[in-house]
Amino acid sequence: MAQRSIREYDGKSILYAALGYPLEGLLADASTDWTKAAKEHPWLKSKKLVAKPDQCFGKRGKNNLLLLDASLEQVQKFVKDNAGKKATVGKVNGILTHFLIEPFVPHKTEYYVAFQTEAEKDVVLFSTEGGIDIEDNWDKVQKIEVPVLDAAPSLNLPVKDKAEKKLVEEFILKVFQAFKDNDFAFLELNPFTIVDGKAVILGSVARLDDTAAFKGKWDVEFPAPFGRELSKEEQYIKSLDEKTGASLKLTVLNPKGKVWTLVAGGGASVIYADTLVDLGKGSEMANYGEYSGNPNDEETYLYAKTVLDLMVKGGGKVLLIGGGIANFTDVAKTFKGIIQALEEQAPALKKAGVKIFVRRGGPNYEKGLELMRNLGQKTGIPIQVYGPETHMTKIVPMALTELKA
């Protein structure tokens, strides 16, 4: 997979574990048992609190979603009032569900530090003027580049107080090490401050590289991006994808779209989508998706079944079963699963007047294409079948002609 955003709570948990002191924080939602929580986290009652949504979006202060210097009762009310509520952040609408509760930390200085990855180096960004206006003060941000193979950099940060300078530098080096050790892809602490000789992270944003999950250093849930709740079907394909060595991806773009795709290959799938958009039918594109890495026929069956069910429900008219010339994926085998799903949905597809266009090449493709032709004869669904001699995207204009007719 790739870089994925994680909750502030999870990011802080990983960092504090590396720093060696406990995180005072609670991830709350509508179902939180506050009596139990107060017992497990005594600071909830003994300290003044901060509460904010924890759903991978920022600018919470500016969006009036930040509760400061509050009592536990006020926090409870804040969570109760906001949980399940719609919120608009930037252009995105989403439902608020998760909240991070932490002690309120009165502080003077707000430092900013961020860590980014580039191909050949890590980039550390630092400013003594962090906080919500960091973007307005971007010219004061110091940039330190650390080549991938280099050891930790020696820092000389513009912090005036000597004792605090040492604390800040030590803290940043520790966090940088944790950043590398835990396969973070991005980390921003804004702000952090020093209280009683100890660094405290007030706000943070983090992305983890989820391919590193196998190392077992953390076990976090990756929430869907805010405002992009996964549908039941997308969630299902995602869970299939996580279980297999092959790749299965599905994003529903427009459930009422007329054009559906079952495309093999990460590269080819993008090109089919491009071609639809180029030909002016982007709005009719119902889904983006791909299967690759030699999935077995049960996996392609489940994948195709999910897409076809959606297609039948949404009133789709044409189905593109596309792909390039495979390197090692057995075309006949992957088609077997797709054909099984097509057979099951054949009556509904026929009733809806669906037309199918196939283009594929690679190992065993002749047999795969023949299976598709046979399916057409058997079910009476119009299927046009093409091999590698036909340009990969030629079936797209063909299908769109059918759409007009």
Next chain:
Amino acid sequence: MPLFTKETTAIIYGMQAAAVQRMLDFDWMCGRKMPSVAAIVNPSSSEITTAFFGSKQILIPVFKTTQEAYAKTKADVFINFASFRSAYDTTDEALDLPFSTLVVIAEGVPERSARLLAAKAKKLGKILIGPATVGGIGAGTFKIGNSGGTPEAMIAAKLHRPGSVGFVSKSGGMSNELFNVIGNTTNGICEGIAIGGDAFPGTSLLDHVLRFEADPAVKMIVVLGELGGTDEYRIAEALAAKKVKKPMVAWVTGTCATVFPTEVQFGHAGAKSGSDKESAQAKNDALRKAGAHVPKSYDDFGELIHKVFVEKVGPVPKESVQPQPLPAEYKDALGKNKVRRPASIVSSISDDRGEDVLYNKVPLTTLLNEGAGVGDIIAALWFKKKLPKFASEFMEMTLKITADHGPAVSGAHNAIVASRAGKDLVSSLCSGLLTIGPRFGGAIDDAARYWQAAVKEGKTPKQFIDQMKEQNVLIPGIGHRIKSVSNPDARVAALKAYAQKHFKSRKHLDFALGVEALTTQKKGNLILNVDGCIAALFLDLFDSCPEFTDEEKDQLIQIGVLNAFFALGRSIGIIGHAIDQKRLQQPLYRHAWDDVLYL
């Protein structure tokens, strides 16, 4: 600089028989003198493996470590099929060896691991391709793993001989598609590399573009980029700065992303929509502005490649190099009805190809459901028949009766000696079975032949005995060491009783009893023994079952099938003796020398 020549060899990490075979098939089609796979590394086993080079089967050495494989082969390329879990460690180790090019196939290698490998490779001046790639190909010289697909696809894309187009893409799947497009719109691929779909590939598109620029064999460059990342801008900069002067046709996929309502993670980890600067449109525009030939859409890519090739490089020549013909894979050819071969083995009693094993064409589960006994299974597998119950029960009775005859007879004795010598159960059984022959347990067939001939020829018992005497042959099936008229053999009595009750025909038994009546007059122990009785009764059983034709009966007697009942039945007892000796922990048997007459 080209990465590969016809002499390039590789070490494959991981047991990838199919990929190895495809590499060797490519080698053969290209007319390489030696196979490109020098060795395989498999940490869990160092068994040798074989593959075909043309029609010749060759040995591919397997080593447990990359170090050892390198030391023995001095290969140039390391192709790593290790999983995402171990790809980092294995590649890191290989980087320390003198490989010039390393390829990481695994998808899902953590980004930091990939960046560390890339940085180390760069520092050492090595080419690292991947992770998350199928690899690439040097047309006519060397193929990485599964790149280029099947031999048919490689021929269709004319990869068996070098052309003049350097091609680089992120996508492995699309690289094969483009090999085909380029192979059929230009004079073909010179070298084609898929750098992999991850965010941080070991080498960038630009790295390979610069190599193509420096390689005099490359006359034109084709780039297939992808949304996400800034690699294509660096190519645009190189074009603008005239660091790349060869004609370039480029296309960045992912123009669809702008119409998507939300951010979509495409199939490749590095293909992330969201940032305007990293969008496909912006990158296509930048490349166009810098002087690359960029089509309106992917649909026009092939035509534009052709047009630029003709304008800038020259006309597409007529194909002149044919691939060295590759022998068809027997299984594939058979599937396509292209070969035939007489079978080496003919078998008519059982078939294990389906879900249920068939005994004489009947599914085993059917036999079991019908309550078939051992006798019915013997009928199916030995006689290819379904026989009436009395017949199968008689066969079972024979097995029970012949199962054992004490530890002193030669079969049991031999098994006991073998078992006590520490031999395993099967060896002990075999040593016992090997004593079965003309003097021990092997009289049934012989007796049957005599009874059958005598009855067929209509001889009286008297005539038969006289004839045997004349020929000076002891009558098989007659006589016992201990048993006699006054001390009859209970086993024979039981068999006779069963036959009286169930057999329609008993003429062979009657004949044998007639012989016995005469021989016992001479001597009390010249009785019809158990072998002779079984022999007579099997002949009667055959006659009692209309399922057997006369020819079949003769053939079975000729084959010697009746001794098989003794061999099978007695196996039960011999196994018992072998087990018994082991259970009793008996020491090695040594015959007492005072029991040997030394001459």
